[in-house]
Each structure stands twice: as C-alpha cells, then as structure tokens.
Amino acid sequence: MKLPTPWSSRLIEKQFTHGLSESDQVKLSAILKDNHAHAATYQRYHDLEAALCQSPKPTLFAIERMERLIINQTLAGTTKASRRFVHVWLASSAALGTLAVLVFALLLPWQNKLDHQALPENARFSPVVINTRGQIVPRETGIGIRVFCVVAEDTVVKESIEPSYRDVLTFTYSNVAKDVAYLTLLGIQNKGDVRWYYPDYEGSRSISIERNVVDEPLGDGIKLSVNHEPGDLRIVALFSAEPLNKAMVEKAAKNMSPSQLTPLMGQRQDVLEHSVLIHVAEPMGEE
Known part of the structure; x- marks a missing residue:
C-alpha cells in the first residue's frame, strides 16, 4: 500500500x-x-x-x-x-x-x-458480545465468522465488550467447508436497512475467500459512526461456491428485522449462512 x-x-x-x-x-x-x-x-x-x-x-x-x-x-x-x-x-x-x-x-x-478504514499495525481487539438467542447457526460446522471491536493500545482486552456507535469493528472468517470459495458479509438494522461490509458499497457481488483457514482476518475496520446507528445490528455471513449478486441479497433483506431468526437466504442449499445479533450502544456521555 x-x-x-x-x-x-x-x-x-x-x-x-x-x-x-x-x-x-x-x-x-x-x-x-x-x-x-x-x-x-x-x-x-x-x-x-x-x-x-x-x-x-x-x-x-x-x-x-x-x-x-x-x-x-x-x-x-x-x-x-x-x-x-x-x-x-x-x-x-x-x-x-x-x-x-x-x-x-x-x-x-x-x-x-x-466507513472502511485500514487498521493500525499495533491494533488490539476485543470480541464483541453476541446475543446467543439471536444467532443463526450454519447447518455445517466448517464455516463461520467472528466479530471484534478495535480497542486502544493501552486498553485491557476484556473477554467481550458491547461496541458503541463510535467504535470500529473488524471480522475474521473460518472456511474448512467443501467447495466454499465466496463470502458475502452485511449488516441489517431497523427494518431491512442493509450495511455493506464485503462487498463494500461499490462492489456488486461476493468476495473470494481462502479455503482451509480458521479465523482468517478480513483486514479492514468498519467505522460504525459512518453508516450505522445505535441499536440492534444483525451481521449476516453468506458462504457460497459461486458469487452472489448483491442486489439479490439486498432484495432478500428488505423489511427483515435484525431480531428475526429466519435465515436471510431461506433454505437455499447452495448457500451456508451464519448470522449473529449484536447491540450497538450509545457512546458514553451521550443520550
């Protein structure tokens, strides 16, 4: 770079x-x-x-x-x-x-x-608190995502934290499933409002990912204050053998509530889905 x-x-x-x-x-x-x-x-x-x-x-x-x-x-x-x-x-x-x-x-x-920004070389990360009742577990164990919050260098890394609207999130993925080569990663807030991570807002389809990896960093930080707001946020990861069209995914997310436990892609057999529900808090000192 x-x-x-x-x-x-x-x-x-x-x-x-x-x-x-x-x-x-x-x-x-x-x-x-x-x-x-x-x-x-x-x-x-x-x-x-x-x-x-x-x-x-x-x-x-x-x-x-x-x-x-x-x-x-x-x-x-x-x-x-x-x-x-x-x-x-x-x-x-x-x-x-x-x-x-x-x-x-x-x-x-x-x-x-x-909203995408490069992470500093000395960045530290804390896992984000996941609502265990709001998780949609994939039907195969070979794929998944983890969500982390970027914390200050002198911060004591906790077991897990609730991110605020001013924080930066980053992700890792695991892929040891057969034939999976692409990932679509997005967030959903309110009633179907999509926040794009991978691809970003300019992309049109899934990104290619590595195979036979565990906790592989996606690299960028997502600055929540740019496109997000305080409240529930569902983060959806779609793993597939072929790239998915972003417009099709966005249409499927229309009117979907973050708390909804129905898989975004329904029962499609060609897509493995893992999604988690987190809460984005108001910054300290703000109402």
Whole structure:
C-alpha cells in the first residue's frame, strides 16, 4: 500500500482549508478511490472537522465544498449567455433546494466508502458480545465468522465488550467447508436497512475467500459512526461456491428485522449462512 505523498497530503489539507479547483477535485477523487492510505488521511481530516463542528453528519463546510464543485461543473463548457442563466437559476429558492439534494447525493457515496478504514499495525481487539438467542447457526460446522471491536493500545482486552456507535469493528472468517470459495458479509438494522461490509458499497457481488483457514482476518475496520446507528445490528455471513449478486441479497433483506431468526437466504442449499445479533450502544456521555 502506497503512503500518502507530500503533494497528495497538501491537496487533502487544502480541500479542508481553502477549497480546491474543479481540476484538483477530480485529481483528489482519483487519489482517494485508488489508495486506502490517502483515504484514511482524508478520513482523519473529516473526523477532526466533524468533532470541531460537533456533528457526525455532513458539516456545513462539507456541503459548501460540494456546492462549489457542483457550480463549477455546471458552468464548465457553457457559453457566456448560458452562464448568466445558470447564475440566475442558482439564485432562486427552487434551485437551492435542488442543489441541496445534489449535494447529499454526492456526499453519500463518499460517506459509504469511508466507513472502511485500514487498521493500525499495533491494533488490539476485543470480541464483541453476541446475543446467543439471536444467532443463526450454519447447518455445517466448517464455516463461520467472528466479530471484534478495535480497542486502544493501552486498553485491557476484556473477554467481550458491547461496541458503541463510535467504535470500529473488524471480522475474521473460518472456511474448512467443501467447495466454499465466496463470502458475502452485511449488516441489517431497523427494518431491512442493509450495511455493506464485503462487498463494500461499490462492489456488486461476493468476495473470494481462502479455503482451509480458521479465523482468517478480513483486514479492514468498519467505522460504525459512518453508516450505522445505535441499536440492534444483525451481521449476516453468506458462504457460497459461486458469487452472489448483491442486489439479490439486498432484495432478500428488505423489511427483515435484525431480531428475526429466519435465515436471510431461506433454505437455499447452495448457500451456508451464519448470522449473529449484536447491540450497538450509545457512546458514553451521550443520550
């Protein structure tokens, strides 16, 4: 994995201080898409800004950055007369409402992408408390997942902990089953709201996994505050010989409650399913 270069770091810093031109916005988008280290640097700036603004949601500064980008893209390639029309349109109240929708539509993919983050080399982990009555055990013992919470380096690792909304989760999987080569891992909250882990929000199908492994780390950390909320969370692992289509899985999860004990994929014989129910707590000091 490439480390952030001084040039790319300055570009990220400028995005959060003075703003970027349209061409630099395009460059930054490509950098963040292709390099997890750069994305992690961007995430740190994003977290600092959110902390200073006391808001976990897109801040006013983030919205203003996206507004500038939209306006620049709208004006690019237009004639002088049409630019005058665009400025008049942008000044209208209807345009501001439309612009707000566009801003959040553009912010959401970034937010979804940035819930995955690289784990530090010295990261420590505590197992997450599992609701034993909410577990769906696979019909074969050769597959399974475990859920861990990333804890501070100086933290005493407990037998198990309940994660909070501000924590980072990570996963391991075991696969000693015959012919299993793919994994789909997702979370379900509320009434069928899907949180994608593997594949991520940009992927379209299951990821390939190793065979004959036990407690194999999946690598990334999932930052709960980006796409999750406090409350029950069902984590579903689907093991299969062939990759599953994400849209099909999402359709199956529609209207499914986290506490529901019916297997997500029903009685499909070509899918081995293991799911656990955990609770995401409110952060300490917050109501």
